[in-house]
Amino acid sequence: MTYALQLAVAGIAVGSVYALIALGIVLIYKCSGVVNFAQGAYAMVGAYLTYALINLGLSAVIAVIVSMAIMAGLGILTERLILRPMLKAPVVAVMMVTLGLLILSQAICLAVWGPDQIAFPALFPAGALEIAGIFMTYNYVATGFLSALLCVTFLAFYRFTPIGLMQRCAADNSRAALAIGIHVSNQVSIAWAMSAALAGLGGTLLATLNGLSLGLADIGLIAFPVIVLGGLSSLGGAFVAGLVLGVLQSFTDGWLTPSLEDFLRAHTRVYSVGALQQVVPYALLVLMLLVRPEGLFGRRGTERV
Amino acid sequence: MSLTARSVTIHFGGLVAVDAMDLDAIPPEIIGLIGPNGAGKTTFLNCISGIYRPTGGSVLWNGEELVGQAPHVLLGRGIARTFQSITSLHDLSVLDVVKLGADMRGDLSVGDRMRSLFLSEKALDEELTEMLLRPLRLADVAHTPIQTLSYGHRKAVDLARALAAHPMLLLLDEPVAGLTSQEGMAMAGVIRSVRDRFGCAVVMVEHKMDVVMDTCERIVVMAAGAKIFAGSPAEVQSSAEVRRVYLGEPS
Numbered sequence: 001m002t003y004a005l006q007l008a009v010a011g012i013a014v015g016s017v018y019a020l021i022a023l024g025i026v027l028i029y030k031c032s033g034v035v036n037f038a039q040g041a042y043a044m045v046g047a048y049l050t051y052a053l054i055n056l057g058l059s060a061v062i063a064v065i066v067s068m069a070i071m072a073g074l075g076i077l078t079e080r081l082i083l084r085p086m087l088k089a090p091v092v093a094v095m096m097v098t099l100g101l102l103i104l105s106q107a108i109c110l111a112v113w114g115p116d117q118i119a120f121p122a123l124f125p126a127g128a129l130e131i132a133g134i135f136m137t138y139n140y141v142a143t144g145f146l147s148a149l150l151c152v153t154f155l156a157f158y159r160f161t162p163i164g165l166m167q168r169c170a171a172d173n174s175r176a177a178l179a180i181g182i183h184v185s186n187q188v189s190i191a192w193a194m195s196a197a198l199a200g201l202g203g204t205l206l207a208t209l210n211g212l213s214l215g216l217a218d219i220g221l222i223a224f225p226v227i228v229l230g231g232l233s234s235l236g237g238a239f240v241a242g243l244v245l246g247v248l249q250s251f252t253d254g255w256l257t258p259s260l261e262d263f264l265r266a267h268t269r270v271y272s273v274g275a276l277q278q279v280v281p282y283a284l285l286v287l288m289l290l291v292r293p294e295g296l297f298g299r300r301g302t303e304r305v
Numbered sequence: 306m307s308l309t310a311r312s313v314t315i316h317f318g319g320l321v322a323v324d325a326m327d328l329d330a331i332p333p334e335i336i337g338l339i340g341p342n343g344a345g346k347t348t349f350l351n352c353i354s355g356i357y358r359p360t361g362g363s364v365l366w367n368g369e370e371l372v373g374q375a376p377h378v379l380l381g382r383g384i385a386r387t388f389q390s391i392t393s394l395h396d397l398s399v400l401d402v403v404k405l406g407a408d409m410r411g412d413l414s415v416g417d418r419m420r421s422l423f424l425s426e427k428a429l430d431e432e433l434t435e436m437l438l439r440p441l442r443l444a445d446v447a448h449t450p451i452q453t454l455s456y457g458h459r460k461a462v463d464l465a466r467a468l469a470a471h472p473m474l475l476l477l478d479e480p481v482a483g484l485t486s487q488e489g490m491a492m493a494g495v496i497r498s499v500r501d502r503f504g505c506a507v508v509m510v511e512h513k514m515d516v517v518m519d520t521c522e523r524i525v526v527m528a529a530g531a532k533i534f535a536g537s538p539a540e541v542q543s544s545a546e547v548r549r550v551y552l553g554e555p556s
Contacts, residue, residue, distance in 0.1 A: 162404070162408040165397075165401060165404060165405055165408065166405065166408065168396060168397060168401070169394065169397060169401075169402075169405055172394045172396050172397060173394050176394055178376065179356070179376060179388065180376070180405065180406070180466060181376045181377045181379070181380035181385070181409050181470075182377060182405070182409070183375075183377045
């Protein structure tokens, strides 16, 4: 039981980072109709920037904030320089461009920081917290807490503030929003800025857990099962689905894989099942698309014939 | 404070939809814009409100040129409008849409806007409900998504949204069309009371003559893109020219 709780807590910590990054994808999709494959790149670049800033001698907190601000700027630049000229291009073309952005930014990070995994400077004190027999390193506690807090703050911002309301209106029907006097293109820029900044923070937090490498960009790929699970257009869904996926992965890693391997070793000559937890998101993706393509919280699209 | 439109012209290809229209509106008057179908009334309204860019002419508001400005800029200067066919928003509730209007008021400073980011919106919600939703009979549906409302209700929401911006010039495109005569009379009452309260100028395009005659102080008649007559409701009713446009030449 304690072990299960331990796994659940670890899963929630990682899952909130997934949620943070998936939120950004959903936000951009709602506002500009583009599925942004470069979200993982934002996470990776954000982490490398934080690393570079700390190396420059900034304190950790300031480095994270500055890197988020730079990421917001990068998000706006992406939107203004690349997305806006492609306003009339087919959506698939725009998605391909975001995929290109992902590859480009990986190449740039490779050129600047090299291919090796870098030890990320500790943002949080070393050591572990023990509550009711559950051990959590401060790293996990802080990561989980920070990303969950940011997710909730963001959702509240989107739900309750005037800018959030304008965002929702622009996402709902951009032509109508334009007609009633909302500066829609500014709203789209704000959406890109916010999601790039969120992703940058998510990448930084992930780097404190797993170290800094080009592989951080893969988080963008894990975020896709998350948004399919939650429903592509539901921000709340992305949050819940991120947590679900994190917990599911944690249980696969800590419980399903060992017991499966024990069973296989006892009855067959198979020794290892490999990194099963990396398969889980995509298995879930396929299953979800087969059973309920609109996601847990999405709305089924209707079309008038 | 006044609106001065001078020789506003717009053509689509070879079709001249609005031909050298002049219009003056000085708060707090209510002007009716009438004319047969296809006369260019809505097109003219679109030219004033930044939806279309006129091919020629100028539209001045307090001496500032409005031509070429986007709707959000106009709203910032106190010009709001409603639409003939109401726009559809899926997720937003009635109160949300009205709040959108209030958020875009032109007379808020940057400081006010920053503060409103952090303040509870409860007070604003109640103020909007009392001031706008209740007179328009929308208070009971304040939290209902607009899409599920009746046509009459949605028209009222559109008007409430425009009013929440505290406009000094309110452009209404067929506010009463499609409503039952009872709803229409109620709507006309609201338009008048809004004008009395805010002292704004209202320019309304409308086909329902009883409402126009009742509500407007001055009526401008358009036909084939041009102004053919302007005067008080009584003068319009007794004008032979207007009669001819509406009913055809006596044979």
